[in-house]
Amino acid sequence: MATVASGAVTRIPPATPRRATRRARLRRWLRKIAFGFAVAVIVSPAILVFLWMLSLSIKNELDNSTYPPIFIPSAPTLANYVQVFADNSMGLYFLNSLIVSGCATLIALAVGIPAGYGIARLQAHRTTVLILIARMTPALSFLIPLFTVFQFLGLNNTLTALVITHLVITVPIVVYILAGYFETLPRELEEAALIDGGSVWTTFRYVALPLARPGIIVGTILAFIFSWNNFVFGAVLAGRATRTLPAAVYNVLTFEQLAWGPLAAAAIVVTLPVLLLTIFIQKEIVAGLTAGGIKS
Amino acid sequence: MRERDAFHADGRLRGPANTVTAYAMSSIAAPTPARFFARRRRSLRILTLPALVVVAAVIVFPWLFTVYMSAFDWKIGSVAHFVGLDNYTGLLTNQRFLEAIVHTFYFTALAVIVPLLAGTAAALVFHREFRGRGVLRAIFTMPMMATPVAVALVWTMMFHPQQGVLNYLLSLVHLPPSLWVYSPTLVIPSLVMVEVWHWTPLVMLIVLGGLASLPTEPYESARLDGATEWQLFRHITLPLIAPFLVLAAVIRTIDAVKAFDTIYVISQGGPGTASETINLYLYLQAFAFYNVGNASAVVVVFFAIILSLALLLLHVRQRAKWTA
DSSP states (O other): OHHHHHHHHHHSOTTOOHHHHHHHHHHHHHHHHHHHHHHHHHHHHHHHHHHHHHHHHTSOHHHHTOSSOOSSOSSOOOHHHHHHHHHSOHHHHHHHHHHHHHHHHHHHHHHHHHHHHHHHHHTOTTHHHHHHHHHHSOHHHHHHHHHHHHHHHTOTTSHHHHHHHHHHHHHHHHHHHHHHHHHHSOSHHHHHHHHTTOOHHHHIIIIIHHHTHHHHHHHHHHHHHHHHHOOHHHHHHOOTTTOOHHHHIIIIIHHHOOOHHHHHHHHHHHHHHHHHHHGGGGGGHHHHHTTTTSOO | OHHHHHHSTTOOOOHHHHHHHHHIIIIIOSSOHHHHHHHHHHHHHHHHHHHHHHHIIIIIHHHHHHHHHTTEEOBTTSOOEEOTTHHHHHHHTOHHHHHHHHHHHHHHHHHHHHHHHHHHHHHHHHHSOOTTHHHHHHHHHHHHHSOHHHHHHHHHHHHOTTTOHHHHHHHHTTOOOOOGGGSTTTHHHHHHHHHHHHHHHHHHHHHHHHHHTOOSHHHHHHHHTTOOHHHHIIIIIHHHHHHHHHHHHHHHHHHHHTOOHHHHHHTTTOSTTTTOOHHHHHHHHHHTSOBHHHHHHHHHHHHHHHHHHHHHHHHHHHHHHHHO
């Protein structure tokens, strides 16, 4: 109805000169171009920094040290990647990171999934305040007491100490995501199971848990990413052989060599797994990053 | 009543499920409803127990221990002396610490305001339908999840005064080269640049969520009344997304005050102490000088600062909610 009316409106004045419609078209064109320009301005810093990172990592040292800088390498090479893995035991640090983030995430899931269920069904919203406060606390302030205790226990420079400190990151995020997820699940099924004589545990295990799979996947990926990205715990607590990737990239590479190629290659090795993981959880990232802040 | 709430979140009577429950409890289930719910709550609490133990060990214990340590003159490896509040009074006259507070506030103000403006602009753009929106939005949000240390290293290379790509870009538009993070006056704005690049996407996504929830009717009627695009934004969009902007501001403030990785990697607080924020000062006290007692006092003051900033903003948010 409305479209018919508007069509009629444009048709009624037959005297409309052609020039006017052309001008309208031109204006629409200009607006489109301006919009495209705005999009380009907004997106280009993000993409350019990553492309520059990639470019640095596949250029030889000569190309990297010339001025003006070369953007597209004349002869792309993987030598920088080979070098960081061969000379700087990148493989070992990669493994360390995998162990630390993996274990911290698994432990967080083991304690965090039941806790998330308990909080959701007990309606214990006050516990999310704890998570908010934990989020506000600077990571360093957990580190000082834990460092002293590990020193006392002789645990410094061990992967165990690192896994324990990474729980500071992984447990709150898993609990937060899962408490939120369990709250969205319909209770009718659980009620049915309870009526049939199921205990809270069996209801949780056989009814709620299978349904919570999407929530668990998001919680796992977010916990893993935040743990993987953490720098300061590894920088303080790890020894030479137990460094996690971010700490290793900073310590080993910046102090022992100043070559840009290997540095960029190492930076890509650190951050690529994370960027790949984010593809799976595009929509849930915000919930993870604002954890504790959305409700209240 | 409370027990019932535990079972039904909204407390409303819900047709079939509720009648079945009532039936089950009256005729089949042996324990009385009160006993049944009490047992249920106890079992649910047991489920949360392991997490509570972990949180107590790695989060609550460090808090308490920090407060305890802050009352001691204690270097790692030596004997601790009880000094009461001396660590705190010492901070009051500590020039370097006070300067660190100023640097932190300067950095935070810039690192909240710029991403908020840029993020809102970006959200308005991404709120429209256009070809390739999904892919471009994914690219735009990439910095947010990238490992901060990796990103900081790349920026360090870009900031390089002689060979850095940023000075080359300046030369392309005929601007004089800059010292970036090597200049005491430019170091904080330069670090903010990295922070803006890193975290504008998060603000954008929060605001985008706000825009998605907007009703369409006010726009239609305002357009009929001949409102311009700017008026639509200023008088309809902005008030409606205000709560989201405040949320973004809270999150951004907390994260900016706590910023560590990029500052530590790019400038180490330098040149001199020009970019030394509270967090950087804290790190030096604790892990370069092993001055644990003093560092703990810094943590307590630092946490108080973060908490009061967050409460201040949440208060603003509450007021925004009331007026909206």
